[in-house]
Amino acid sequence: MQATYVIGTAGHVDHGKSQLVQALTGIDPDRLREEKERRMTIDLGFAWLTLPNGESVGIVDVPGHRDFIENMLAGVGAIDAALFVVAADEGVMPQTREHLAILDLLEIDNGVIAVTKTDLVESEEWLDLVLADVLETVEGTVLEEAPLIPVSAHTGHGLDDLIDTLQETLSRTNVHPDRGRPRLPIDRVFTVSGFGTVVTGTLVDGTLRVGQEVEIQPQGLEARIRGLQTHKEDIEEASPGSRVAINLSGVDKEDLARGDVVTRPGWLEPTNWVDVELRYLSSAERPLRHNTHLKFFSGAAETLARVRLLGTDALWPGETGWVQLELQDPVALVKEDRFIVRVPSPPATVGGGIVVDPQPPRKHRRFQDGVVESLEALAHGTPEDILLELLEQTGPARAQSLIATSGLDEEQAQRALGVLIDAQEILPLDRRERPTTQRLIVTHSWWDERIGQLRQTLSEYHRIHPLRSGMGREGLRSALHLDPETFDALMERAAAEGIVMQERATVRLPSHRVELSEEQLRDVGVADADRAADGDDSRT
Numbered sequence: 001m002q003a004t005y006v007i008g009t010a011g012h013v014d015h016g017k018s019q020l021v022q023a024l025t026g027i028d029p030d031r032l033r034e035e036k037e038r039r040m041t042i043d044l045g046f047a048w049l050t051l052p053n054g055e056s057v058g059i060v061d062v063p064g065h066r067d068f069i070e071n072m073l074a075g076v077g078a079i080d081a082a083l084f085v086v087a088a089d090e091g092v093m094p095q096t097r098e099h100l101a102i103l104d105l106l107e108i109d110n111g112v113i114a115v116t117k118t119d120l121v122e123s124e125e126w127l128d129l130v131l132a133d134v135l136e137t138v139e140g141t142v143l144e145e146a147p148l149i150p151v152s153a154h155t156g157h158g159l160d161d162l163i164d165t166l167q168e169t170l171s172r173t174n175v176h177p178d179r180g181r182p183r184l185p186i187d188r189v190f191t192v193s194g195f196g197t198v199v200t201g202t203l204v205d206g207t208l209r210v211g212q213e214v215e216i217q218p219q220g221l222e223a224r225i226r227g228l229q230t231h232k233e234d235i236e237e238a239s240p241g242s243r244v245a246i247n248l249s250g251v252d253k254e255d256l257a258r259g260d261v262v263t264r265p266g267w268l269e270p271t272n273w274v275d276v277e278l279r280y281l282s283s284a285e286r287p288l289r290h291n292t293h294l295k296f297f298s299g300a301a302e303t304l305a306r307v308r309l310l311g312t313d314a315l316w317p318g319e320t321g322w323v324q325l326e327l328q329d330p331v332a333l334v335k336e337d338r339f340i341v342r343v344p345s346p347p348a349t350v351g352g353g354i355v356v357d358p359q360p361p362r363k364h365r366r367f368q369d370g371v372v373e374s375l376e377a378l379a380h381g382t383p384e385d386i387l388l389e390l391l392e393q394t395g396p397a398r399a400q401s402l403i404a405t406s407g408l409d410e411e412q413a414q415r416a417l418g419v420l421i422d423a424q425e426i427l428p429l430d431r432r433e434r435p436t437t438q439r440l441i442v443t444h445s446w447w448d449e450r451i452g453q454l455r456q457t458l459s460e461y462h463r464i465h466p467l468r469s470g471m472g473r474e475g476l477r478s479a480l481h482l483d484p485e486t487f488d489a490l491m492e493r494a495a496a497e498g499i500v501m502q503e504r505a506t507v508r509l510p511s512h513r514v515e516l517s518e519e520q521l522r523d524v525g526v527a528d529a530d531r532a533a534d535g536d537d538s539r540t
């Protein structure tokens with residue numbers, strides 16, 4: 001199958017982004033009547049082209065006007081490369097810088113810079129000045145190394161060069177991972193008569209097929225895929241990294257909104273709390289304080305967020321810090337997702353970064369020991385560090401679901417899990433005949449602690465009830481505060497290791513024997529003593 005890519009435009013309003021897309025693709029991305037009337041992009045526009053090498057590229061055209069930056073944010077999330085546009089007659093303008101900052105925060109480190117409208121510039125010196133200014137502006141950002149191509153959408157000058165350069169840039173981007181966990185953040189919802197509800201977006205992390213049952217988060221709605229298209233062509237299966245339109249049955253247009261995520265059922269949990277590493281832009285006007293309210297954008301979703309600074313009193317412009325965000329509306333996020341934050345008024349982009357833990361186990365206490373260290377391990381550690389840290393947080397987990405939330409790719413995670421099990425840092429508890437991914441796993445320290453409690457509980461029980469053969473399973477389970485699944489798994493491994501003996505409904509330490517004194521034997525009668533040793537403690 002041919003690779004597919006998505007590029008997104010970026011740059012100041014009126015610098016010729018939409019015209020350039022039209023010149024490259026023959027498709028006018030300004031599709032709304034209001035856009036045509038005002039001759040300005042307001043919302044995202046979509047087009048596509050086929051590269052000389054046969055690969056197809058979807059294009060998301062974004063508004064440059066500062067009033068519509070938030071629409072722009074819904075479109076740039078999953079792009080492979082930016083088509084960064086600066087008009088030769090005007091040079092670098094405020095949203096040139098703001099869009100650049102956004103690309104930088106989202107770490108979209110592939111791009112081509114098109115200096116447009118060269119037909120309007122008569123003097124070579126002026127063009128050279130603008131080019132120099134652009135190069136200086138991108139210095140130290142993700143676009144620092146990006147090629148710079150002067151073009152004109154009106155005369156066609158430079159367009160072939162631009163296409164070749166885009167092709168070369170895209171050939172250097174990473175292949176889209178298929179993690180078996182497809183996510184399509186919805187950027188448009190509409191109805192098509194005769195078909196019903198259609199949503200569009202850029203698919204990541206997995207494939208989707210016609211006929212497949214899907215779930216829509218954060219609502220948890222169920223739907224089925226009736227049809228799929230990419231670039232207006234019907235397809236049976238959509239691959240990661242492509243622009244996709246999904247015809248859904250089972251949901252109405254009114255139930256869906258931009259920012260919802262179409263996914264495979266049963267794994268993606270919406271969240272109201274998220275731990276992040278936040279880069280606070282040096283262009284921000286004041287330090288970021290604890291409890292500040294910001295607008296939060298990730299994928300195509302948007303909500304309000306309250307900032308909880310974890311390791312510091314304030315983040316100063318230009319600083320990076322560990323932050324817990326309390327989201328007003330639940331958002332379906334996974335580890336490693338990028339996000340942007342803005343201040344509502346006067347509206348400005350002030351920062352962004354990366355989701356380190358989309359399901360933090362608790363509201364963190366500020367300045368608490370270990371919180372920042374554990375976030376550091378999650379953000380920058382080896383795959384082994386990440387799995388171990390997550391498992392410490394979650395407690396017992398199925399290996400498969402731990403891998404799913406780790407943000408690691410499947411193969412890498414499986415390898416790391418193998419290393420951790422060999423080193424006995426992680427122990428699988430149950431179902432020895434099953435593949436590791438299906439087993440319940442725990443950290444070594446969790447195991448040690450529970451086995452300690454188990455031994456203590458049982459020896460205490462044996463001391464108090466020397467005539468009972470063992471402790472009832474239910475009583476033991478509640479003394480250890482474990483859910484039935486975890487308890488059974490713990491018992492399975494503890495029994496296999498000879499730590500406990502299981503007898504029907506009771507559990508005992510191997511050292512425990514029901515030993516009756518002469519006097520007791522006389523009191524209860526030998527027959528009863530035998531029954532007690534068999535584990536029937538109904539008489540005692």
Ligand SMILES: Nc1nc2c(ncn2[C@@H]2O[C@H](COP(=O)(O)OP(=O)(O)O)[C@@H](O)[C@H]2O)c(=O)[nH]1
Pocket residue numbers: 011012013014015016017018019020039040041064116117118119120151152153154155
């Ligand atoms: N002369 C000239 N005008 C251009 C060129 N590209 C765009 N324009 C004009 O610049 C204006 C803004 O273009 P548009 O593509 O809507 O800008 P956007 O806001 O960046 O999408 C329109 O009037 C275009 O006709 C170009 O290469 N040469």
Ligand SMILES: [Mg+2]
Pocket residue numbers: 014017018019040041061062063064
């Ligand atoms: Mg436009």
